[in-house]
Amino acid sequence: MDYAQLLKAAAHGDDQAWSELVKALAPRVHGLIVANTRDPDLAEEITQSVFCTVAERVHDYVEQGRLEAWVFRIAMNRLRDEMRRRTRHAKPVGDVGFPEAQQSGREDRPAYVRTDDETASALWDAVRDLSPQDQEILHLRHVAGISFKTIAEMLDTPVGTLLARHFRALKRLRAQLGPVFPEFELSEEDQQ
Amino acid sequence: MDQDYQDTRLDDTDHRLIDRLDTTPPSPIPAGLVDRVLQASMPALMAGRARDVTRLRWPVVVGRLAVAAMLGVAVVIGFWSTPSGSTSGTFGLPLTADLGDQSSTAMLASGPFEWRDGPLLTLLAVKDVGYEQALGDLETVVHTVGTGRMNMLGLVDDEGPHDRVEAELLTVTSVAGGAS
Numbered sequence: 001m002d003y004a005q006l007l008k009a010a011a012h013g014d015d016q017a018w019s020e021l022v023k024a025l026a027p028r029v030h031g032l033i034v035a036n037t038r039d040p041d042l043a044e045e046i047t048q049s050v051f052c053t054v055a056e057r058v059h060d061y062v063e064q065g066r067l068e069a070w071v072f073r074i075a076m077n078r079l080r081d082e083m084r085r086r087t088r089h090a091k092p093v094g095d096v097g098f099p100e101a102q103q104s105g106r107e108d109r110p111a112y113v114r115t116d117d118e119t120a121s122a123l124w125d126a127v128r129d130l131s132p133q134d135q136e137i138l139h140l141r142h143v144a145g146i147s148f149k150t151i152a153e154m155l156d157t158p159v160g161t162l163l164a165r166h167f168r169a170l171k172r173l174r175a176q177l178g179p180v181f182p183e184f185e186l187s188e189e190d191q192q
Numbered sequence: 193m194d195q196d197y198q199d200t201r202l203d204d205t206d207h208r209l210i211d212r213l214d215t216t217p218p219s220p221i222p223a224g225l226v227d228r229v230l231q232a233s234m235p236a237l238m239a240g241r242a243r244d245v246t247r248l249r250w251p252v253v254v255g256r257l258a259v260a261a262m263l264g265v266a267v268v269i270g271f272w273s274t275p276s277g278s279t280s281g282t283f284g285l286p287l288t289a290d291l292g293d294q295s296s297t298a299m300l301a302s303g304p305f306e307w308r309d310g311p312l313l314t315l316l317a318v319k320d321v322g323y324e325q326a327l328g329d330l331e332t333v334v335h336t337v338g339t340g341r342m343n344m345l346g347l348v349d350d351e352g353p354h355d356r357v358e359a360e361l362l363t364v365t366s367v368a369g370g371a372s
Contacts, residue, residue, distance in 0.1 A: 011241065017321035018237055026229045027221045036219045039341055044222060048232040055237035124218040129371050147196040163199045170206050177209075 003067045011058040025068070032144040035124065036079055036135075037116055047081060050075045069153040072146060076154070092179045126176040134169035141166060332360070 001009070001017070003024065009017035034043035051072050061070060083181055127138055140151050148166070152159045172192060178185040202210075336357075 010237065014240065015234075015237075019226075022229050022233065023226050024225050029220060030225055031217055031219070038219075040219055041220060043219075044225060044228070047225070048229050051229050051233040052236040055233045056240045056243070058237060058240040076293065090349075092233070116348060119212075120216045120218060122215055123212065142210065143277075145214075149196060159197055163197060165208075167199055167201055170202070170209060174205065174209060184212075186203060187203075187205070 002064045004061075004065070007061060008063070009060060010055075018055070025071055028144045029071065030145075031165050032075060032139055033079055034070070035127075035139045035143045037082070046075070046078050050078055053078075057086050062137060066150070066167065068146060069150045071123075072144060072150075073154050078081060123177070126173055126180070129170060129176055130172055134172055135163065137162060137165050137169050138173070140142070 003021060006021040006024075008016045010021060011173050030043050030047045033046045034040050037046075050071065054071055054113055061067060101107075127135055130138070137151070140146050140154070141148070146154070148159050148162050151157075152162055155162070169184065174184045174190070189191055
């Protein structure tokens with residue numbers, strides 16, 4: 001059953017269908033928010049809020065094959081609202097960082113091998129150094145797992161523009177990662 | 193991830209980086225996240241379902257009111273357009289007050305009243321009946337109905353007892369209306 005069918009069933013009283021929909025989408029929404037805020041608690045709060053909104057408007061959705069776009073658009077709007085609110089209250093956004101990265105203990109190891117957590121931390125730290133536009137396309141595509149087609153619907157942007165933006169973001173990320181991850185270093189051709 | 197557009201400009205290193213991004217989440221999914229989201233969203237889901245039921249009821253109510261209004265209008269139109277000759281009993285009697293002050297010649301000559309000719313002729317026939325005679329007829333009718341001996345009324349072959357009683361009452365009412 002696809003997402004739209006699950007939502008329709010949920011709207012007509014099928015709690016199991018709603019459960020399946022939440023199971024499929026909530027971790028992706030949470031991942032997208034936490035990638036932007038670096039605050040897992042806030043990300044969970046926003047994720048809950050997003051699904052409350054979807055639940056309240058369960059009958060408003062008109063099937064056009066865009067349910068994913070609808071849900072993630074709500075999530076992005078909620079995220080922007082939260083960022084605006086935080087800016088207004090002059091709170092620094094996400095100084096929490098990743099505890100794993102702060103407690104790596106790297107210097108104590110004679111032959112250092114990067115852990116998965118450290119790899120993740122270094123990778124996403126490099127993403128955070130990119131422009132907001134580059135971050136957005138990488139988060140939507142590789143954290144939330146949204147197809148280019150759906151992102152195009154969400155952002156009301158042509159797919160060709162998104163592909164070009166994604167391509168440039170990857171190259172910039174490789175340039176950032178080069179010193180830490182030699183395997184991703186840009187070729188001379190790319191650097192030109 | 194579903195079928196999607198492929199960028200042919202990406203090289204092998206780009207694809208390796210994409211694989212790494214896809215398989216390395218920036219933060220682990222908290223344990224019990226789905227359960228907590230479900231718990232938080234269930235009341236909203238119930239409200240959403242209820243809201244739709246409420247929203248659906250309004251058109252039904254409005255539709256029923258519209259049908260009722262149309263029926264009402266149809267009944268009124270039917271009442272005024274049905275020839276009173278086709279009605280039974282005293283249904284057409286309100287016309288008698290209007291007829292009482294008109295000359296029979298004028299009434300018969302007037303085109304628009306053609307459809308009323310049936311009851312009109314009946315009314316004209318009884319117009320000259322005296323009040324006492326009509327009262328006597330009424331007494332006869334009441335007595336006959338009261339004693340249950342309706343067969344005593346002089347009936348013609350195709351006239352039932354009720355028709356007879358109604359005819360008598362029509363006479364009395366018409367005369368009484370004319371007298372007042």
